[in-house]
Amino acid sequence: MTHEVPTYIGFEEYSERVPASIPSAVQQATNRFVSGRAARVSELPQWEELRQIGSDIRLHTIEHMDVYLTRLEEKVKAAGGHVHWAQTAEDANRIVLQIAREHNVKTAVKSKSMATEEIGLNHALEQAGIQAIETDLGEYIIQLAGTGPSHIIVPAVHLKKEEIAAIFSEKLDMNAPADPIELARIAREVLREKFLNAEMGISGGNFLVAETGTLVMVTNEGNGRMCTTVPDLHVAVVGIDKVIPDWESLTVFLKLLARSATGQKLSTYTQFITGPRCEEGEFGPKEFHLVLLDNGRSNVLKDPVGREVFKCIRCGACANVCPVYKNVGGFAYGWFISGPIGAILSPQMLGTKTARELPYASTLCGACADVCPVKIPIPTILRHLRRRVAQGDAIALPTMPAPIRVTASLASLALTQNWIYRFGTRLLPTLMSVFRRDNWVPSAPYPLSRWTKARPLPPFTAGFRNWWKNVRSAKTKESAR
Amino acid sequence: MPKAQLFITCLGDQFYTSTLQNMTHILERLGVELIFPPEQTCCGQPLFNNGFEDKTRPVALNFMHAFAKSDAPIIGPSGSCVSMVKHHYPSLFKEGTPEHTLAVDISSRTFEFTEYLVNVLKVTDVGAVYSHKVSYHASCHYLREMGLKTEAKTLLNCVKGLEFVSLKEEETCCGFGGAFTVTYPEVSRSMMENKVKDIVASGADTVVMCEPGCLMNVAGGLHKAGSKIRAMHIIDLLASREDTL
Numbered sequence: 001m002t003h004e005v006p007t008y009i010g011f012e013e014y015s016e017r018v019p020a021s022i023p024s025a026v027q028q029a030t031n032r033f034v035s036g037r038a039a040r041v042s043e044l045p046q047w048e049e050l051r052q053i054g055s056d057i058r059l060h061t062i063e064h065m066d067v068y069l070t071r072l073e074e075k076v077k078a079a080g081g082h083v084h085w086a087q088t089a090e091d092a093n094r095i096v097l098q099i100a101r102e103h104n105v106k107t108a109v110k111s112k113s114m115a116t117e118e119i120g121l122n123h124a125l126e127q128a129g130i131q132a133i134e135t136d137l138g139e140y141i142i143q144l145a146g147t148g149p150s151h152i153i154v155p156a157v158h159l160k161k162e163e164i165a166a167i168f169s170e171k172l173d174m175n176a177p178a179d180p181i182e183l184a185r186i187a188r189e190v191l192r193e194k195f196l197n198a199e200m201g202i203s204g205g206n207f208l209v210a211e212t213g214t215l216v217m218v219t220n221e222g223n224g225r226m227c228t229t230v231p232d233l234h235v236a237v238v239g240i241d242k243v244i245p246d247w248e249s250l251t252v253f254l255k256l257l258a259r260s261a262t263g264q265k266l267s268t269y270t271q272f273i274t275g276p277r278c279e280e281g282e283f284g285p286k287e288f289h290l291v292l293l294d295n296g297r298s299n300v301l302k303d304p305v306g307r308e309v310f311k312c313i314r315c316g317a318c319a320n321v322c323p324v325y326k327n328v329g330g331f332a333y334g335w336f337i338s339g340p341i342g343a344i345l346s347p348q349m350l351g352t353k354t355a356r357e358l359p360y361a362s363t364l365c366g367a368c369a370d371v372c373p374v375k376i377p378i379p380t381i382l383r384h385l386r387r388r389v390a391q392g393d394a395i396a397l398p399t400m401p402a403p404i405r406v407t408a409s410l411a412s413l414a415l416t417q418n419w420i421y422r423f424g425t426r427l428l429p430t431l432m433s434v435f436r437r438d439n440w441v442p443s444a445p446y447p448l449s450r451w452t453k454a455r456p457l458p459p460f461t462a463g464f465r466n467w468w469k470n471v472r473s474a475k476t477k478e479s480a481r
Numbered sequence: 482m483p484k485a486q487l488f489i490t491c492l493g494d495q496f497y498t499s500t501l502q503n504m505t506h507i508l509e510r511l512g513v514e515l516i517f518p519p520e521q522t523c524c525g526q527p528l529f530n531n532g533f534e535d536k537t538r539p540v541a542l543n544f545m546h547a548f549a550k551s552d553a554p555i556i557g558p559s560g561s562c563v564s565m566v567k568h569h570y571p572s573l574f575k576e577g578t579p580e581h582t583l584a585v586d587i588s589s590r591t592f593e594f595t596e597y598l599v600n601v602l603k604v605t606d607v608g609a610v611y612s613h614k615v616s617y618h619a620s621c622h623y624l625r626e627m628g629l630k631t632e633a634k635t636l637l638n639c640v641k642g643l644e645f646v647s648l649k650e651e652e653t654c655c656g657f658g659g660a661f662t663v664t665y666p667e668v669s670r671s672m673m674e675n676k677v678k679d680i681v682a683s684g685a686d687t688v689v690m691c692e693p694g695c696l697m698n699v700a701g702g703l704h705k706a707g708s709k710i711r712a713m714h715i716i717d718l719l720a721s722r723e724d725t726l
Contacts, residue, residue: 012664360661363621364658365658367652390531421522456701458496462495
């Protein structure tokens with residue numbers, strides 16, 4: 001998984017070859033986040049109320065996105081910033097490249113941004129001969145490793161410290177110890193020089209406050225502040241879904257975000273950037289550009305069920321509790337965004353031809369919806385997208401393989417025609433008795449073999465109907481007599 | 482005398498004859514007059530959850546017609562199947578149609594077994610005796626869709642001789658998820674193995690749950706791991722009068 005937009009996401013294929021080190025690394029990290037979140041949430045008696053308000057504001061913004069985006073553009077311009085509209089990923093890359101060329105940029109420092117992962121900006125810059133350096137520690141690690149992120153907020157969550165040390169040793173040509181503090185020190189040393197020499201800083205954004213045209217960044221390492229203040233040029237690439245109405249709404253999301261993401265009350269740094277610096281002596285770049293990324297979002301917004309995915313504030317809490325994610329890791333989801341939110345976003349952004357497997361990558365256990373700070377009904381949207389895959393809807397034709405669709409039709413028939421069901425119920429115990437060993441069926445023919453490869457099947461007994469009709473009713477009659 | 486209709490679920494029908502018999506015994510012992518509509522097949526959840534809503538509708542209609550012959554409550558031994566009827570049936574039909582009216586009616590009188598005992602009959606002690614160390618797996622739809630957080634534990638708490646031990650991850654999915662087990666068998670396996678490890682670590686000799694699907698998965702997983710720990714449907718535990726198991 002690098003810069004390329006996938007043409008088919010083979011979740012099943014990947015799930016059969018998950019590197020053994022990934023689940024344990026992922027579980028270790030996510031379990032820590034889960035308990036941290038639980039502790040912060042329990043301190044806040046109004047948590048459920050906050051979630052509801054957060055959800056309402058996001059839904060309202062989604063429904064009136066045009067209004068808020070127009071206001072945002074106006075305010076950013078009034079503050080002296082430039083606003084660019086990017087319809088597609090290519091447009092966004094082209095815009096950033098053009099700005100870079102105009103300023104003769106050779107090196108760009110980047111703070112962590114999912115939007116630039118989405119459009120593959122690093123690759124586009126490198127193709128144009130511009131060095132793009134990730135400065136978030138996790139992003140720096142995966143950039144060295146040459147992969148994409150495997151978690152929304154902890155991009156290198158799948159790596160253990162020994163693996164990170166090995167990557168540093170190889171890529172930086174040194175002998176790096178497997179010690180987190182030492183590894184962070186090495187990265188700081190390398191990156192400090194880059195910050196000072198870069199001509200451009202690139203960031204994403206957590207929120208865009210329409211009221212004042214303010215870009216809000218929620219970070220922990222301080223690199224985001226360096227990227228957006230040291231170079232004279234700051235370009236922010238942000239999805240249009242990140243717009244929120246005003247500062248009052250922002251207070252709600254700032255309460256929800258860090259608690260849900262890392263189990264912090266507030267992240268170490270919360271930056272509010274309104275345009276470039278106005279006077280000499282003020283902090284900040286001379287020029288501020290905001291690239292507003294659509295890349296298919298407007299289309300998704302037309303679907304009243306699916307569009308709730310854009311309530312997301314990218315905290316990653318859904319992944320942290322997802323038992324599927326915790327056992328396969330983020331790369332299984334095939335694109336920049338993983339976990340339950342990825343399973344409902346990618347099929348909508350890339351289409352159900354490319355990502356038809358993702359809506360099924362869930363047991364519908366509902367743990368994600370329980371923790372989502374903005375109450376995205378993830379299981380409902382998963383079922384909605386499964387319908388799109390299985391039977392098609394106004395947005396797409398069905399992409400489920402024909403044999404499965406035929407099987408579903410036959411099942412529906414058998415379950416509706418009582419005599420077929422009962423005939424089958426009588427037949428199965430006999431048919432399956434061939435495979436029975438004591439009280440188990442250790443291996444069964446296809447498709448049940450896909451069950452028995454992991455655990456045996458209990459034997460088909462199907463004795464209740466007969467018991468009710470003969471044994472029990474005989475007894476009941478007797479006792480009535 | 483309260484009346485109730487038995488909703489045996491297709492998994493119960495195929496695999497758990499004795500659990501259904503025990504359900505009958507417990508309810509009759511509590512003075513409930515039982516009706517069993519033989520026209521019932523499956524609630525349609527496997528089709529619904531896999532995106533085949535069109536094909537779910539006739540199955541749901543079959544279910545509703547089977548249970549519409551009586552106006553007695555409908556009791557099932559599965560939080561998941563009950564949730565399908567209770568929460569998803571009304572969404573299958575257009576508001577204002579007779580089918581929708583029927584779905585709302587059926588939905589309003591469908592209960593999960595422990596829910597019916599504790600919240601409707603107001604019974605918490607069914608006279609069960611089971612002198613074992615028992616842990617509990619909270620099934621996902623039972624817990625989250627039905628919102629049944631305390632019912633099973635309340636019933637277990639009243640069982641004589643029973644010592645309750647919590648699982649570390651009581652509320653984590655066991656990896657069943659219906660067709661998920663055959664769609665992504667490897668992921669399902671990893672999840673099941675985590676659950677089995679947690680059960681073994683609890684030190685319990687029995688693990689109990691309110692869901693035939695999870696039971697098939699967890700019992701099979703324990704067997705495969707060579708564990709002697711017994712996985713049981715809560716109904717079977719509640720039916721044990723003496724420590725003869």
